[in-house]
Amino acid sequence: MDELKKEVDEDAVVVGGSGENARKCISAASSNIKLEIMPEVRQLSDMLTKSEGQSKERTTEQNEKASRDEAAPEKRNSSIRVSKKSASAAADKKPLRIKKSVAVTVSVLFVMLTVFVIYEIYKVSDIMDSVNYVPGSLNFDKVDVLVSESEMVGLVSHTDETKNILLCGCDIDQNGISRTDSMIILTIDHEHQKIKMTSLMRDMYLKIPGHGKNKLNASFTFGGGDLLLKTIYSNFGMKIEKYVCVDYEVFASVVDDLGGVEIDVEEMELEQFNKYVRGGKKNRITEAGRYNLNGQQALSYCRIRKVGSDTARTARQRRVLKEIMRKSRSLSPLKAQKMLEVVAPFVTTNMSRDEMTSLLMEGLQCLNYDTMGLRIPVDGTWTDKKTNRVWYIEVDLNQNARYMKQFIFGDNETAQELADRQQKSDEQSDQYNRNKYAKNKKKTTN
DSSP: OHHHHHHHHHHHHHTTOOHHHHHHHHHHHHHHSOOTTHHHHHHHHHHHHHHHHHHHHHHHHHHHHHHHHHHSOOOSOHHHHHHHHHHHHHHHHHHHHHHHHHHHHHHHHHHHHHHHHHHHHHHHHHHGGGSEEOOOOOOOTTOOOOSOGGGOOBSSSOOSSEEEEEEEEEEEOTTSOEEEEEEEEEEEETTTTEEEEEEEOTTBEEEETTTEEEETTHHHHHHHHHHHHHHHHHHHOBOOOOEEEEEHHHHHHHHHHTTOEEEEEOGGGHHHHHHHOOSSGGGOOOSOEEEEEOHHHHHHHHHOOSSSHHHHHHHHHHHHHHHHHHHHTTOOHHHHHHHHHHHGGGEEESSOHHHHHHHHHHHGGGTTOEEEEEEESOTTSEEEEEETTEEEEEEOHHHHHHHHHHHHHSOHHHHHHHHHHHHHHHHHHHHHHHHHHHHHHHHHHO
């Protein structure tokens, strides 16, 4: 076993982690991915425990009987004593043989499980080679921070218990220009066992370092992920050092591999939904209701515009992402591996290959974490603005920096309160838009 442990440590170093991380991966794989081998291991472990108990009971009974025989008058002859000794020795050897047999079987199965997990780690490491890695050149030193020092979220993107990565959903047009259609700060909060999603509204009118004021999503077009991270730091004091950008081209494949996502599509969303959906008439929806959306349908749902503006849009994106996370929990290792092979070439990041692999392995440990969401700017902290017939969102930076800090790094009760308030606000917004839609529909009918 010591040699096996040593091998696990050595293999973990190859993929950028420690032996402890590898053992955590084994534990996570067996508990979250539910490998088929584990029930047999648990069954044999129970058998081993049972056989040990039986052996102890037999030994106790034999010792008690021997004590009684010694105390009683010696009435039996030596041949009988020899016979008893032989029977006792045979009885002792039988449970010992069972115990050794079960122990050997458990050891073999444990080795098989470990070899399987190590193989999967190597396989994942190979797949990670197809990710698009952007050399790191991120420097926050010369970035002006616009929020007050008291509202600064912090000078690091994460602590040991809380990690933050910026997730971007990107579109690349025929000229090779990338635009971020969605921006979400993904927080892995190990302390409270939560996955937090902070949506950033793309129409926020913010100062982009070196480019004046513009919409937030313009920063990605001007300077990619690095400039987007600097823009977030400049306006909210939140220093995030890592980003992962996924091309929307592969988004549909992910949803299809998961077997679809269950989403309620409202009547007021149908027109916009069918406007963006690809795949012809078969993917169009004519009636409101709860549907298991395929990849193209889910992508169209995330892109719906002019229904509740960008606030409702970010809520729809969080719903789909939450459903994707929920369904990912039941993936088998083989299916997860195949999905990763499809997605990896469409991923761009400033993380290193080893960092991406470690992050992926760490994700196995938090598949069962609860999810919660927040939108920035928070309701009551922003107003509409129109410049040159272009609609923007004017934001109170200090208030939103405070809310962001409380949600991501605050105690569990505060974060949950903000998430519940956000959900209630989304529901009220949806109801307002339903009433508005019904009123306009009635006018058109009349």
